[in-house]
Amino acid sequence: MQTDVSVELFGHKLSNPVMLASGEMGNSGARLKELALAGAGAVVTKTISPIKRPLGKPVSPRMWADAELGTYVRVSGQNPFTPDEWCDREIAIARAGGVPVVPNVGALLWTRGATSWPIAEIISVCERLKDAGAAWIECHEGHPHDAADREQWVDFATSRVRELKQAVDIPIVVKPAYRYAKDMVEACLRLEDAGVDGLVVGHGIEACQIDVNTGRMIAGIANFDMNMSGRGSFSAWLRHIVEVCHKVRIPVIGAHGVFTGRDVVEQVMAGAVCSQALSSIMIHGSRYFRRMAQEVDRFLAEHKYQSLSDVRGLALRPEHVERTTSFVAQVDPDRCNGCGKCSIACTGSTLAFEQAERGWLGPRIVVNTATMLAEVNQDLCEGCQACVSICPDRAIRLRGWPPL
Numbered sequence: 001m002q003t004d005v006s007v008e009l010f011g012h013k014l015s016n017p018v019m020l021a022s023g024e025m026g027n028s029g030a031r032l033k034e035l036a037l038a039g040a041g042a043v044v045t046k047t048i049s050p051i052k053r054p055l056g057k058p059v060s061p062r063m064w065a066d067a068e069l070g071t072y073v074r075v076s077g078q079n080p081f082t083p084d085e086w087c088d089r090e091i092a093i094a095r096a097g098g099v100p101v102v103p104n105v106g107a108l109l110w111t112r113g114a115t116s117w118p119i120a121e122i123i124s125v126c127e128r129l130k131d132a133g134a135a136w137i138e139c140h141e142g143h144p145h146d147a148a149d150r151e152q153w154v155d156f157a158t159s160r161v162r163e164l165k166q167a168v169d170i171p172i173v174v175k176p177a178y179r180y181a182k183d184m185v186e187a188c189l190r191l192e193d194a195g196v197d198g199l200v201v202g203h204g205i206e207a208c209q210i211d212v213n214t215g216r217m218i219a220g221i222a223n224f225d226m227n228m229s230g231r232g233s234f235s236a237w238l239r240h241i242v243e244v245c246h247k248v249r250i251p252v253i254g255a256h257g258v259f260t261g262r263d264v265v266e267q268v269m270a271g272a273v274c275s276q277a278l279s280s281i282m283i284h285g286s287r288y289f290r291r292m293a294q295e296v297d298r299f300l301a302e303h304k305y306q307s308l309s310d311v312r313g314l315a316l317r318p319e320h321v322e323r324t325t326s327f328v329a330q331v332d333p334d335r336c337n338g339c340g341k342c343s344i345a346c347t348g349s350t351l352a353f354e355q356a357e358r359g360w361l362g363p364r365i366v367v368n369t370a371t372m373l374a375e376v377n378q379d380l381c382e383g384c385q386a387c388v389s390i391c392p393d394r395a396i397r398l399r400g401w402p403p404l
């Protein structure tokens with residue numbers, strides 16, 4: 001079957017749904033061009049602001065990548081180039097990569113008591129970025145504020161968005177920081193009402209990392225600028241994507257913890273148009289753009305979908321299912337490799353009830369030592385789905401799930 005992994009966003013066609021997220025990888029036009037040629041569907045710059053860190057004097061040490069955990073902790077630094085340098089030179093270099101280039105502009109960075117970047121200067125920079133060929137403008141909240149400040153940031157952001165939309169004829173996309181799901185939805189609805197053209201749901205969260213070999217924290221102390229991205233919070237942000245896509249009518253781009261084509265498909269099924277990736281590229285290299293795009297293409301072909309539009313929002317459908325109905329695990333003997341991971345993962349409330357009276361009874365799914373195939377106790381299995389999720393060869397499913 002012929003499949004199509006391209007997506008349309010704000011009048012631009014992305015050849016695949018995996019964008020580079022804003023971060024250290026996008027700190028120059030030359031680097032963005034290289035990542036575009038390596039297979040990124042679109043590229044986003046490091047945050048452009050009037051604060052320029054002198055070249056050759058970055059925070060040191062400032063990063064820690066954990067390939068096994070799929071996490072990337074770092075202290076955020078300022079962009080090495082000024083807004084003028086991005087407008088006059090770097091955007092043009094990046095555009096030579098042949099994909100949409102998205103400047104991340106620090107228009108919505110706000111801290112209580114601090115002086116914000118004047119709106120007149122921001123409008124001028126955005127106009128020049130548009131003239132330089134920017135596809136759209138992305139503005140992020142920055143690091144999470146405390147509870148008292150987050151509501152004030154939304155007030156600040158909606159006011160600035162209205163001013164930007166009145167002055168600049170280019171799509172504006174906003175990337176809020178982490179908050180509880182209900183608060184995230186409310187913030188996104190207010191931003192939509194203010195006129196934003198789209199949202200990025202997924203952002204680095206406050207974190208720290210300790211090098212156990214030296215007993216030192218990365219960058220010496222846990223500070224306001226230290227944050228983490230990667231696999232650790234993928235599911236939390238996926239929940240936010242689901243909640244936001246249920247409510248807003250504007251395009252949503254998923255982000256945070258995207259390492260595989262399956263991650264992209266999950267975010268699209270949650271309602272996202274496409275995904276942004278950074279940690280996976282930092283850890284595995286730019287070749288991962290094409291790898292993830294190929295995995296998405298393979299998924300569509302295997303499941304007989306023609307394009308991402310066929311799966312977009314699939315998980316948002318209302319399910320009218322009696323949730324206390326127990327489905328039963330079923331093993332495909334042609335796929336089972338006898339690894340026993342399903343048996344280790346087997347758990348459930350009935351096990352707990354029976355163990356209180358009779359002691360440990362063993363799992364409901366075990367590997368038959370004669371056949372080396374997993375077998376399910378059909379009478380006692382309660383269909384928790386742990387075995388389905390952990391099976392490396394997709395040899396187990398719940399009979400009757402999902403409902404037709």
